[in-house]
Amino acid sequence: MFTDYVKINVKSGDGGNGAISFRREKYVAAGGPDGGDGGKGGDVYFFVDPDANTLVDFRYKKNFKAENGMNGEGNHRYGKSGSDLHIGVPIGTIIKDAETEQVLADLSEKGQEELILPGGQGGKGNSHFATSTRQVPNFAQGGEKGIEKELILELKLLADVGLVGFPNVGKSTFLSRTTSATPKIANYHFTTLEPNLGVVKSEYGDSFVIADIPGIIEGASEGVGLGIQFLRHIERTRLLLHVIDVSGIEGRNPVEDFNVINEELKQYSEKLASRKQIIVANKADIMQDENLYKELEKMAKEKGIEIYKISAATGEGLEQLLNHISEVLKTLPKEDIVEITGGTKLYTLSEKEEFTITREDDMWLVTGPGVERIMRKVNLEDNESLHYFHKCLDELGVNKALKKAGVKDGDNVKVVDYLLEWVD
Numbered sequence: 001m002f003t004d005y006v007k008i009n010v011k012s013g014d015g016g017n018g019a020i021s022f023r024r025e026k027y028v029a030a031g032g033p034d035g036g037d038g039g040k041g042g043d044v045y046f047f048v049d050p051d052a053n054t055l056v057d058f059r060y061k062k063n064f065k066a067e068n069g070m071n072g073e074g075n076h077r078y079g080k081s082g083s084d085l086h087i088g089v090p091i092g093t094i095i096k097d098a099e100t101e102q103v104l105a106d107l108s109e110k111g112q113e114e115l116i117l118p119g120g121q122g123g124k125g126n127s128h129f130a131t132s133t134r135q136v137p138n139f140a141q142g143g144e145k146g147i148e149k150e151l152i153l154e155l156k157l158l159a160d161v162g163l164v165g166f167p168n169v170g171k172s173t174f175l176s177r178t179t180s181a182t183p184k185i186a187n188y189h190f191t192t193l194e195p196n197l198g199v200v201k202s203e204y205g206d207s208f209v210i211a212d213i214p215g216i217i218e219g220a221s222e223g224v225g226l227g228i229q230f231l232r233h234i235e236r237t238r239l240l241l242h243v244i245d246v247s248g249i250e251g252r253n254p255v256e257d258f259n260v261i262n263e264e265l266k267q268y269s270e271k272l273a274s275r276k277q278i279i280v281a282n283k284a285d286i287m288q289d290e291n292l293y294k295e296l297e298k299m300a301k302e303k304g305i306e307i308y309k310i311s312a313a314t315g316e317g318l319e320q321l322l323n324h325i326s327e328v329l330k331t332l333p334k335e336d337i338v339e340i341t342g343g344t345k346l347y348t349l350s351e352k353e354e355f356t357i358t359r360e361d362d363m364w365l366v367t368g369p370g371v372e373r374i375m376r377k378v379n380l381e382d383n384e385s386l387h388y389f390h391k392c393l394d395e396l397g398v399n400k401a402l403k404k405a406g407v408k409d410g411d412n413v414k415v416v417d418y419l420l421e422w423v424d
Contacts, residue, residue, distance in 0.1 A: 004155040006058040007098055013041025013066040013082035015120035015143030021074030035072055035126040038143040039079035041119030042066030046095055048112045049088030055153050069143060072125045079122060092158045098150035120144030139385035159211035160329055162237035166257055169245040170282040174312040175212040206326045238332040240277045246293045247283035254296040278306045285311035357405050364413045370396050375416050
């Protein structure tokens, strides 16, 4: 089974909580705080697995989770960090955020590995919060939560040359005659239901990879048939061979076929449509009307596109075409077709994350990751911890933002689940 598109759920590890602990030893009257830090949560990495060819395994396992960090303990004992999670994918896999479709990583090189979801930082133990005026801090930081996201894994074939054209124009026959690939071949539409790869060796000793892309039909760019799945595979090719049936047996017009396929390429991607093409006029051995080829040849000349007349069935014209392709590829640079839009790290866990202030009835509501993190640091039953809580809100900019929003003396302010009264 060839699987090229899956959605999976991935979560990085939670950070361990910092410990609230005080030194307790015989003959030590007032031991100080000695709570250790929590361990960091495990990161999630994706790497190129040289033994993987498809994404089929992800159809049966869709949930992945890195290990959580351990909690800190007394006597300054730090919690153990959670193990990182390494997920192997085939070369040519693109990773996207399923919610935004933002491209996060393009795993197209051997040995490549990318950090996708960082684990949560471990919380600090109460030993970090001791000061000259706060000698008995009865609070510690909670560990940061890991990040849980639905990701899209999309496999795009890595080939130098892509065969495009309507179904049943002879692409599979062409591939079988020019490479060691053995695609299924029969005289009916949509014989090929998954892409096939083959390696071509020219008489000069050069080699290149050809991808036989299943037949594209009108409306493919809008998802008709399996159009979108097929089109994504030729985005990375450097050269397109546009195979057209010039036999006339099925009553098709070669020029119209050329225009329809190119319109689908254009609708899907302007960059793809502008990629260099060579027209391959196939089935010349059974051509019924020479004028069909002449019209296609005239159009190709007007558009400045090279055209080769061949017969994939008999081998006529194949050697000349393949040698020319080999020479053309030497002039076409390899490039990264997919642009990374968000770097390799999807989310960062910084102390200065955004918060939101809203007004609801007679109350101000303060929510967001930043204030939620502060809430996990404090013990709301302890006065010193509450003082630290207010200081953190001020440093985060919450107090300033509330004043700007119009908070007044005596107003109720709810920070996550904690209700306060504003005092100027």
